[in-house]
Amino acid sequence: MKREEKNRAPTTELNGMSEIVKTVCNWIAGFIFLFGCYITAYGHLTPGGGFAGGVILAASFILIVLSFGKDKISPLLPRKRAEMIEAAGGLIFIFTVWTAIYAGASFCGNFIFKKWSCANFKLLSAGFIPLLNIAIALKVMAGLFLVFFVLSITRVILEGEKLKMVKEE
């Protein structure tokens, strides 16, 4: 037990890191978020797409958690809101592909492109592909953030012979 306490790294607790890390992350996190939005929104024109953009968005939030600690993220993206965002992403996807049936196309058919085809190589082109990209990005962002969050607030400690799960509140 004594060796465990000696090896514990105090900088990786959820109370935040040093001042230098905080300052740099304060500058960078917004740009990472913006880059994730760009990758998502232009997924049908340039390389990238919903999954890559969503992972970048999640990475910006995880950066804030790692550098500033748990208190900074609670007003920004609390756990309830992340769960709601994840469900909303999935629902947007499902409702879009269902609407195609009522709009006269087949299931998962690109009805927006077939009805109102607009100029190519623009942001609002390619029918419902940008919409589905955004839905997937929301889902992946909230999902990966949730996985990181629930993993990082849980610690497994050795109590006697048994492993015990405790929460860091």
Add this chain to the structure above:
Amino acid sequence: MTEYIIFTFLVFMILAAVAALESKDLLSSIISIGAVGFMLSVVFLYLKAPDIAIVQVVVEILTLIILIRVTISRDIRTIEDTRNFMPFAKNVILLFVLAVLAARAIGLLPEVGVNLSKVAQYYLLRGFEETGAANIVSAVILDYRAYDTLGEATILFTAILGAVVILRRKAKE
């Protein structure tokens, strides 16, 4: 020329993987795995797959962050593992047998980018005018194969649901 660059990267990737296996310190091992991932993304760029390269870099960064965060907070700093000789020799023999068996199949592989399948030719020729998406990968996964993407999203949703439910706030002792 491209193939030689890719082979060079593959050799470096194998070296980095061996370094990750052999190093005692957990942090240097994770950094070596990160080097493997970044070189793999450069290989994807040379194979003209920028989408896969972006996903590779991003997922590598995120999983490494999670790995570092989770493992270091568990107070595990070093790996203690004993390696004996016999499994290594067995692996080498198995690798040699596999190489001999696969030599003919590898020799018959087509060049990179030629001899496309019929479906791929159809997507490349008609994909843009049928979907309007300039990125053909997006056109395939979100228009032609949107149902498949829905299934993948469902898989991710279910996995995250399981993690959140198991590690929920009011956990039983």
